[in-house]
Amino acid sequence: MDYGKKFYGSRTWCDSYSVEWLFGSKFAGKMESSQIDRKGAVVLRFLDKCLLRAGVTVALASLLLSYGATTQAAAGDGQKRTAAQRPASQALPAAQDTTHMGAWQDFWQKLLNGHAVPDDYTKTVKIGGLIEQAYLFDGPHRIARQSMAAPKPMEQYEIYYPADLAETAARYPAVIVVNGSGTPAKRYPALFQHLASWGFIVIGNEDPSTGTGQSADRTASKLLELNEAPDSQFYHRIDIAHIGITGHSQGGAGVFNAITSQPHHALYRTAVALSPTNERVAEALHWTYDPKAVAIPIFLLAGAQGDFELKIVLPKEDMQSMYAKIPAPKAMARRKGAEHGQMLYTADGYVTAWFCWHLQGDSTAAKVFSGNSPELLQNRCYQDVKLDGFD
Structure with missing residues (x-):
């Protein structure tokens, strides 16, 4: 199977850091930002099953996980809503989960934004x-x-x-x-x-x-x-x-x-x-x-x-x-x-x-x-x- 054509279509490898970029708009529309933020578990399982290459899984997932920061920023007003205004299906995660998610995002952001070439x-x-x-x-x-x-x-x-x-x-x-x-x-x-x-x-x-x-x-x-x-x-x-x-x-x-x-x-x-x-x-x-x-x-x-x-x-x-x-x-x-x-x-x-x-x-x-x-x-x-x- 030609995974490149099947999963990327006409898009290039890094057109954007988003789920739509990798899986298409229909798949992206079915995923909440919180699903992506939570360690990218859905994505990792999908890649492991379909690509069967640990190297590709890590490389693509590392890029995709940076989408978490993008979706948080894009959510904007939605994140500011009170619990009373937020539907039950969008309840805030527990404080421990939020802390863990933040640490995970910090890790990937440092990896993606840090220097790719050592200064020395x-x-x-x-x-x-x-x-x-x-x-x-x-x-x-x-x-x-x-x-x-x-x-x-x-x-x-x-x-x-x-x-x-x-x-x-x-x-x-x-x-x-x-x-x-x-x-x-x-x-x-x-x-x-x-x-x-x-x-x-x-x-x-x-x-x-x-x-x-x-x-x-x-x-x-x-x-x-x-x-x-x-x-x-x-x-x-x-x-x-x-x-x-x-x-x-x-x-x-x-x-x-x-x-x-x-x-x-x-x-x-x-x-x-x-x-x-x-x-x-x-x-x-x-x-x-x-x-x-x-x-x-x-x-x-x-x-x-x-x-x-x-x-x-x-x-x-x-x-x-x-x-x-x-x-x-x-x-x-x-x-x-x-x-x-x-x-x-x-x-x-x-x-x-x-x-x-x-x-x-x-x-x-x-x-x-x-x-x-x-x-x-x-x-x-x-x-x-x-x-x-x-x-």
């Missing part, structure tokens, strides 16, 4: 090569940040850039970051800051559903707009001939679509896909992409641990098949000991090196992937390494 990851991630270590350290630039409004569902653009942009006449290459499911840019500022410290203008948004590549394309359009706006601090400061893109999980599928089928696909010079959703799942969720259409150098990375990563998101066979279809110069590796969520940052030393090589012409960074003895092939932190199309 550049100091704690294990490394296996000298060049990897060099590019995992912060770069030479001080960092500045600017936020600006964006149309829904992106909400706002987050831009990190070298602070010396205002002091020099240099143009800086740019990297567009495509969010994973339910992981807006505000949840991983450390990743943006690190790339910016190496001399990149790094831009992302708050879109929770990026698989089609549409929000990435609108972000690319915003970059071009900023580069041509005389009142923008980025006016003629973006090197539009050197733009890259990276994304994790659903964002990895979004990367493929952005560089192959979206209107600005020809804008990109290179790409990195971190644990991209495999082709079969992407098609079921209406994020269909075509690896055969990739025409720029691309780096595929994934974790080598955890059922969710290895059995759901990107099984080894799917990654190898995806890689084999790509006709452009390409690299591939799996990070030992890394699970799905950790792949957002665990390989960032080499992600940074990749962009420094392809967007800045950095010859030291190039030694990770090319030459007589590429460091990536020698690094014991990685397995299933492949390099094709490089000197």
Whole structure:
């Protein structure tokens, strides 16, 4: 059975945090908010029975349970009604239950709103090569940040850039970051800051559903707009001939679509896909992409641990098949000991090196992937390494 099509229909994985988003309006209409708030028990049983995958159950349920806070806010006046005004069927739960529900919601809100990337990851991630270590350290630039409004569902653009942009006449290459499911840019500022410290203008948004590549394309359009706006601090400061893109999980599928089928696909010079959703799942969720259409150098990375990563998101066979279809110069590796969520940052030393090589012409960074003895092939932190199309 194709669970993606059966349960999601035409909706993408994170169109909204609601029961309607996952099960459809008819099912949602039959559920009171209190049913959802009470640990999501109904949802968990349904997912356990139908999906038969603990990893999927946890991932989807964690997103769905954030709906509790939304329904509480939406209830508004209904929650303020007195007991006398409230129908018996909507009686308030016991004080003990209310306390327990609040603790449960607090737990999920902290999980969903906390940072997805540790602030100190550049100091704690294990490394296996000298060049990897060099590019995992912060770069030479001080960092500045600017936020600006964006149309829904992106909400706002987050831009990190070298602070010396205002002091020099240099143009800086740019990297567009495509969010994973339910992981807006505000949840991983450390990743943006690190790339910016190496001399990149790094831009992302708050879109929770990026698989089609549409929000990435609108972000690319915003970059071009900023580069041509005389009142923008980025006016003629973006090197539009050197733009890259990276994304994790659903964002990895979004990367493929952005560089192959979206209107600005020809804008990109290179790409990195971190644990991209495999082709079969992407098609079921209406994020269909075509690896055969990739025409720029691309780096595929994934974790080598955890059922969710290895059995759901990107099984080894799917990654190898995806890689084999790509006709452009390409690299591939799996990070030992890394699970799905950790792949957002665990390989960032080499992600940074990749962009420094392809967007800045950095010859030291190039030694990770090319030459007589590429460091990536020698690094014991990685397995299933492949390099094709490089000197």
